[in-house]
Amino acid sequence: MLKQVIKLVIAGMVITLSVAVAYAAQTTAPFPNLAPKELVVKRGFSKDATNCIECHAKKTPGIVDDWKSGKMAHATVSCYDCHVVEKTSPMASQCEGLKGTKIFISPMVSSKTCSRCHPQEVDQFLKSGHAKLAGNPVIDNKKFIKLMYYYEGAQFIGVKDDAPQSTASRSAGCQMCHGTQVELGPDNKPIKNTWPGGVGTRYPDGSIGTCTVCHTRHKFSIEEARKPEACASCHLGPDHPDIEIYQESKHGQRYAAHGEDWRWDSAPDAWQPGDYEAPTCAVCHMSGIGELSTTHNINERLKWDLMHQKSVIRSGERGDGEKGDELMRQVCVNCHGTTHTNVQRKTLDDAVDLYNTYWDGATKMQKELAEKNLLLIDDPWNDGFQELMYYLWHHCGRRARQGAAMNGPDYAHWHGFFQVFQVYKDMQKIYEYRIKTGKIEDLSHVMSTGPL
Amino acid sequence: MLKQVIKLVIAGMVITLSVAVAYAAQTTAPFPNLAPKELVVKRGFSKDATNCIECHAKKTPGIVDDWKSGKMAHATVSCYDCHVVEKTSPMASQCEGLKGTKIFISPMVSSKTCSRCHPQEVDQFLKSGHAKLAGNPVIDNKKFIKLMYYYEGAQFIGVKDDAPQSTASRSAGCQMCHGTQVELGPDNKPIKNTWPGGVGTRYPDGSIGTCTVCHTRHKFSIEEARKPEACASCHLGPDHPDIEIYQESKHGQRYAAHGEDWRWDSAPDAWQPGDYEAPTCAVCHMSGIGELSTTHNINERLKWDLMHQKSVIRSGERGDGEKGDELMRQVCVNCHGTTHTNVQRKTLDDAVDLYNTYWDGATKMQKELAEKNLLLIDDPWNDGFQELMYYLWHHCGRRARQGAAMNGPDYAHWHGFFQVFQVYKDMQKIYEYRIKTGKIEDLSHVMSTGPL
Amino acid sequence: MLKQVIKLVIAGMVITLSVAVAYAAQTTAPFPNLAPKELVVKRGFSKDATNCIECHAKKTPGIVDDWKSGKMAHATVSCYDCHVVEKTSPMASQCEGLKGTKIFISPMVSSKTCSRCHPQEVDQFLKSGHAKLAGNPVIDNKKFIKLMYYYEGAQFIGVKDDAPQSTASRSAGCQMCHGTQVELGPDNKPIKNTWPGGVGTRYPDGSIGTCTVCHTRHKFSIEEARKPEACASCHLGPDHPDIEIYQESKHGQRYAAHGEDWRWDSAPDAWQPGDYEAPTCAVCHMSGIGELSTTHNINERLKWDLMHQKSVIRSGERGDGEKGDELMRQVCVNCHGTTHTNVQRKTLDDAVDLYNTYWDGATKMQKELAEKNLLLIDDPWNDGFQELMYYLWHHCGRRARQGAAMNGPDYAHWHGFFQVFQVYKDMQKIYEYRIKTGKIEDLSHVMSTGPL
Numbered sequence A, B, C: 001m002l003k004q005v006i007k008l009v010i011a012g013m014v015i016t017l018s019v020a021v022a023y024a025a026q027t028t029a030p031f032p033n034l035a036p037k038e039l040v041v042k043r044g045f046s047k048d049a050t051n052c053i054e055c056h057a058k059k060t061p062g063i064v065d066d067w068k069s070g071k072m073a074h075a076t077v078s079c080y081d082c083h084v085v086e087k088t089s090p091m092a093s094q095c096e097g098l099k100g101t102k103i104f105i106s107p108m109v110s111s112k113t114c115s116r117c118h119p120q121e122v123d124q125f126l127k128s129g130h131a132k133l134a135g136n137p138v139i140d141n142k143k144f145i146k147l148m149y150y151y152e153g154a155q156f157i158g159v160k161d162d163a164p165q166s167t168a169s170r171s172a173g174c175q176m177c178h179g180t181q182v183e184l185g186p187d188n189k190p191i192k193n194t195w196p197g198g199v200g201t202r203y204p205d206g207s208i209g210t211c212t213v214c215h216t217r218h219k220f221s222i223e224e225a226r227k228p229e230a231c232a233s234c235h236l237g238p239d240h241p242d243i244e245i246y247q248e249s250k251h252g253q254r255y256a257a258h259g260e261d262w263r264w265d266s267a268p269d270a271w272q273p274g275d276y277e278a279p280t281c282a283v284c285h286m287s288g289i290g291e292l293s294t295t296h297n298i299n300e301r302l303k304w305d306l307m308h309q310k311s312v313i314r315s316g317e318r319g320d321g322e323k324g325d326e327l328m329r330q331v332c333v334n335c336h337g338t339t340h341t342n343v344q345r346k347t348l349d350d351a352v353d354l355y356n357t358y359w360d361g362a363t364k365m366q367k368e369l370a371e372k373n374l375l376l377i378d379d380p381w382n383d384g385f386q387e388l389m390y391y392l393w394h395h396c397g398r399r400a401r402q403g404a405a406m407n408g409p410d411y412a413h414w415h416g417f418f419q420v421f422q423v424y425k426d427m428q429k430i431y432e433y434r435i436k437t438g439k440i441e442d443l444s445h446v447m448s449t450g451p452l
Helices: A019-026 A048-059 A061-070 A078-083 A120-127 A134-137 A142-151 A168-172 A174-178 A222-226 A242-248 A250-261 A282-287 A319-333 A336-371 A384-405 A409-437 A443-450 B021-025 B049-057 B061-068 B079-083 B119-127 B136-140 B142-151 B166-173 B175-177 B222-226 B242-248 B250-261 B283-287 B322-330 B338-371 B384-405 B410-439 B444-449 C019-026 C047-059 C061-068 C079-081 C119-127 C134-139 C143-151 C168-172 C174-178 C222-226 C242-246 C252-260 C281-286 C319-332 C336-371 C384-405 C411-439 C444-447
Strands: A007-010 A013-016 B007-011 B013-016 C005-012 C013-015
Touching: A013 B049, A048 A061, A048 A078, A048 B338, A078 A142, A078 B322, A134 A174, A142 A282, A168 A174, A168 B338, A168 B384, A168 C444, A174 B410, A222 A282, A222 B250, A242 A250, A242 A384, A242 A409, A250 C222, A319 A336, A336 A409, A336 C168, A384 C168, A409 C168, A409 C174, B049 B079, B136 B175, B166 C336, B166 C384, B166 C411, B175 C242, B175 C281, B175 C411, B222 B283, B222 C252, B242 B250, B242 B384, B242 B410, B283 C061, B338 B384, B338 B410, B338 C252, B384 B410, C013 C143, C047 C061, C047 C079, C134 C174, C222 C281, C242 C252, C242 C384, C242 C411, C281 C319, C336 C384, C384 C411
Parallel strands: none
Antiparallel strands: A007 A013, B007 B013, C005 C013
């Protein structure tokens, strides 16, 4: 495949070398390692497992290359072990190589399969918010779906309410992180772009969750899951810029500056300060550190719910916030004195209070406008007040709170509170105008186009 | 130059060390390597070439340090070989060191020079969109230039139409990526900040293109060009956030987490999965992989035109989109099964369809407004409808399409379709207002200030 | 877990310590490194110093782990040496371990302490803008504080002027970078979240500045301070996206691509091109390079003031801009020829000129509106014209200038001049409307909500 002609110009003199010819003379394949992979694996794998490996080493060499450097391959866990399903499974299908055999597989592997070897991790995960992400908003929240998808590809481009809508934004956007319900065609292959999807994906066999969102297939690397980039594919952007906040923080600064020299492969619970000089997302929210054990329930160490409209201390299915606060402090004290930790936690509490005050004020205005028929209840995206209220919560209000939680001052201030108060005063002016005039302003919706 | 006083405090005891003195005793220059570089190169370079190297090792040591670790230096390609030009060249000049000799050089080196040794690469490059970037918009598109530069430094700051304008925004912005036409002064040195510029730069000798935009001079490293950062200097930001999309994608996540351990120096066409665990920009768009050979025509593997107002399958001078789709799938299959690849390609097609539906709707409204004299045809940046239409295409519409193409859900949704529909409904309201009232709204332009 | 053999070389004399042996004898825990750290340090530290180290190895192991790999620990500088204060110090307190002793410490360590060993560096720092950052805007600028904090948590959420306000945004935002005046409670511990804070922090003993903002405690690594991420915690975001500009620039591209292989630990003034292939922030603004010596006065090599409303050549307490230009050119010539350097500096000068023209035009309009009582002087955040003027200067106008200064075309153009002219023409339209109608437009403030 060496198609390049090599011509050297040395000090003005052109030397044309017959390098390619010389190569061809030495060996039939100039780069032997580029010949179609013929990986032969005889390390006690079953014949069926070996077939998968050897065939896919040719068909999809990248997957097999990835797998062979991972812990699974070293532990003799093969393609077969995770992908094989009962013939009766709703996800059962056969690739070309399996046609005519009794073996059925699925390209889809859910947390249920992982739990066969990692039951505790999957148990913890299923209790976490991560496992519930497909439900809200992608599947269950009808009001939200109407709000979001009605407009996307329906009203605004003249499609009737009952006409089929494009799901393009859903497929390319929301469900990539949230997950969705996988739908299958007659051949048990996924349809409507419902697979692959995010961490909360619901599978046709009733199982929930995709572990490979963080432990990327087919290497399944613990090192990767410990790095902040593992979280960054979803925790970014205008509505929860967690990776941006981390990167701005002193923690992230040290990761960027020194992370390449840290020790990433310590066994779970044995990964401790000294292996790293600053925490990654995993360290604070998941890893064993000091007295704490590793958890895959990412709600466990959280005090506040910083995602929803009004922030309250977590309780019920969202976790135990008081306990969460205590656990998070147990993380902090590994590197910070009590004074420092107290200040940091107090700053977060104060930020939540301030945001909530704004949110309460907005809610009060909203109620009064609703009572006086001064809201476009059925058409909120065309109502400047309601649009701004959405941004107050979902965009700048989250950034203010999460920026304060993780020490990203730009996100707490410029992308956060600075905008919270800009948005709030604009809501206040619209409110005053409506109350005073008794009508909804012309073109108000245009005034809050938001980010372009 | 060591000016720092070294004082050690050990357990309260102050030990003042006479380190500086000891040094001074050893050698007249405390750090011999900091003395003016006197690099002596006698490896068969011509005398003229040696002069360049030895002089610049003193004058601009950074360049020579860079060069000496690169493949060019190892292959005995010197400053002289690339910078020397005929006396009659429109770019011929002489540095201080050449005054009085018969040697003429140019600080500018275009793809024409590179093609002496890399003809195939330059041929491919010249067929690509990269080679055409200086033309549109920086040089040829008169309408665009009027739109952009008339306002920048003309109308809005009170300068008359025919007065000389500032080219500051052009020099510091557009042409840094696009390139421009290099203009020369009487001494054949570039004037009006027209050099150095981006990949499409047109040189006074009629040649086109700057290879060092991706293969940074003077190391010309293939490793660097294979890393996503090589593309990131231009492919970023509100109008084509390709690096941001990549960084969000699973591909980028793995690069960030493991890239430092990948193998970056395999020979062209021999760089394959296994050398890397996930593709970079180069892998999918340029590199030899599986059956595919390396190409420097970055249009070759593209199906859709995702840059222009309406997305169509590429044809003519923008490439062969059907063939491009086939080639890109040949990239994907190295690591992904057919189901996965089909879903991904379908998601892109659907996203293009959805965007086009919005664009068609916008175009229809625009035509009707134009027919009814309800557009400020000659003053589009002061017309809210037209401003929003620009953002619909050039900003959020591109982000939606490119986010879908490369699996960046935040860019497909939040920075993409979510804003596409916000902008579209605002355009729709302005359209309805104008049709209903028969006039253009007051202060409409202010309503669409856009991002601040 | 101390597997490292510690060997000190002091002035040519080798001291080998048997630290590791003591450890090996103690281990009974399955993961010995997980047992509470019992670090025994007998390398000539005083008993008091040893107590601090040994106790904190248990209480806050992360700090001690960090310290032990740094130059301070190797030079036998301990916790005690930097944290101990006179009993009479306004910051004197005692941790649990010190209760009943005569030793007083402070968790706060200012530049004054650092200057005991690094007097020259602190002298330079105190002359720089960095040392003045707490004053403006966090403490001294009453007008700004009114503007900012009045709205945050006061007017808009119904709190009366004289009621206590939330300082949440201040604590989580501004002062994290700027610093503030540390306030102490009766136990001499900081209150009101006034510590820890940014680089300009003012301490209760009258000292100014926190060196560990860049040389993160408790490793104090020069390598870290040389990496761009050290600056990125503060120099980012909408109002001065310096790290983003750097990352876009060719300089940043090369850092991202190759930085992990560069030499980061050369002695001060001895860190030169060849150790790195492209400059970081430190290289251009602080480090010794060629004939230049290291400086901790980051104003020293600057020509223009690119932060304030109108850009002028620096003079007085903001530095000597003409000298700064000369010094910066001495940096550039290490890697760039004169033609290239001249073009780059000219591009910056032109960008400053263009921005200033816009700013002057805005100022002229503002004056005329003020004279005609067409500005909400006491309520600027509710006045569209004044809001836009703030963005013109503080956001897009800075981005245009700083993007041009550091070769980030996206920031010079899209986030810079493109928005400068959009904002300017909107200001112009508001101005025209007010002059023509003699009144301030309804809901104008809503029109300039800005970024959401």
